[in-house]
Amino acid sequence: MSRFTDRLYESVREIWGKSHRHPFLVGLRDGTLDPRRFMFYLRQDYVYLIDYAKMFAIGGTKARDVETMGKFAELFHSTLNVEMELHRRYAERFEVDRSELEATVPAPTTAAYTKYMLEAAVHGSLAEGVAALLPCMWSYREIGREFAQAPGALDHPLYREWILMYASEEFGELTDWCIGLMNELAEGLPERELAVLEERFVVASKFEYLFWDMAWKEEEWPV
Numbered sequence: 679m680s681r682f683t684d685r686l687y688e689s690v691r692e693i694w695g696k697s698h699r700h701p702f703l704v705g706l707r708d709g710t711l712d713p714r715r716f717m718f719y720l721r722q723d724y725v726y727l728i729d730y731a732k733m734f735a736i737g738g739t740k741a742r743d744v745e746t747m748g749k750f751a752e753l754f755h756s757t758l759n760v761e762m763e764l765h766r767r768y769a770e771r772f773e774v775d776r777s778e779l780e781a782t783v784p785a786p787t788t789a790a791y792t793k794y795m796l797e798a799a800v801h802g803s804l805a806e807g808v809a810a811l812l813p814c815m816w817s818y819r820e821i822g823r824e825f826a827q828a829p830g831a832l833d834h835p836l837y838r839e840w841i842l843m844y845a846s847e848e849f850g851e852l853t854d855w856c857i858g859l860m861n862e863l864a865e866g867l868p869e870r871e872l873a874v875l876e877e878r879f880v881v882a883s884k885f886e887y888l889f890w891d892m893a894w895k896e897e898e899w900p901v
């Protein structure tokens with residue numbers, strides 16, 4: 679039997695493919711990405727992750743059983759203390775201190791993406807929140823795994839750690855758990871509601887593309 683997440687994956691195949699071909703990710707894979715652009719990305723990603731972590735906190739309050747609550751707590755913890763620790767270590771290498779990192783002004787795309795996700799989580803069902811956050815985990819795992827296999831990518835002194843984070847077993851398992859939860863939550867829902875979930879998943883995937891593009895262009899507020 680095909681799973682709901684197979685349908686989701688099909689619906690974003692082209693969007694994800696376009697992200698993989700984006701010059702930011704091509705540069706990260708082949709090591710030619712300008713570190714200045716990477717640091718711009720990390721700073722935006724740091725403030726993105728502050729809001730993204732809240733998605734898991736909200737998920738925890740909407741969950742209907744203790745096991746699911748516990749898993750959301752684990753995701754909340756690992757975002758704040760594992761993934762964001764990677765950003766803090768990078769910032770140290772660039773001599774950007776923690777308070778400076780945290781004070782980053784979200785670029786228009788960062789603000790739009792995080793508020794879009796949070797709106798889905800706060801006003802929608804648990805399933806809608808999960809549909810909105812799933813492209814983040816799932817697309818990064820795909821990128822991490824692919825880049826870890828790319829010849830020479832892991833030899834890069836700067837980008838190696840980033841790739842290893844998203845290619846890691848731990849990140850992969852948490853992603854699988856979210857995929858499983860999405861399928862459970864979608865079970866038995868009418869097509870009208872599945873279409874809403876698909877829409878959340880597709881829009882979040884488009885924002886993922888925009889996020890790479892924002893970093894590449896070092897997007898600023900025009901006014």
Ligand SMILES: Cc1ncc(CO)c(N)n1
Nearest residue numbers: 723726727814815818889
């Ligand atoms: C924008 C964005 N999406 C997904 C992830 C993966 O958690 C991340 N760190 N940043």
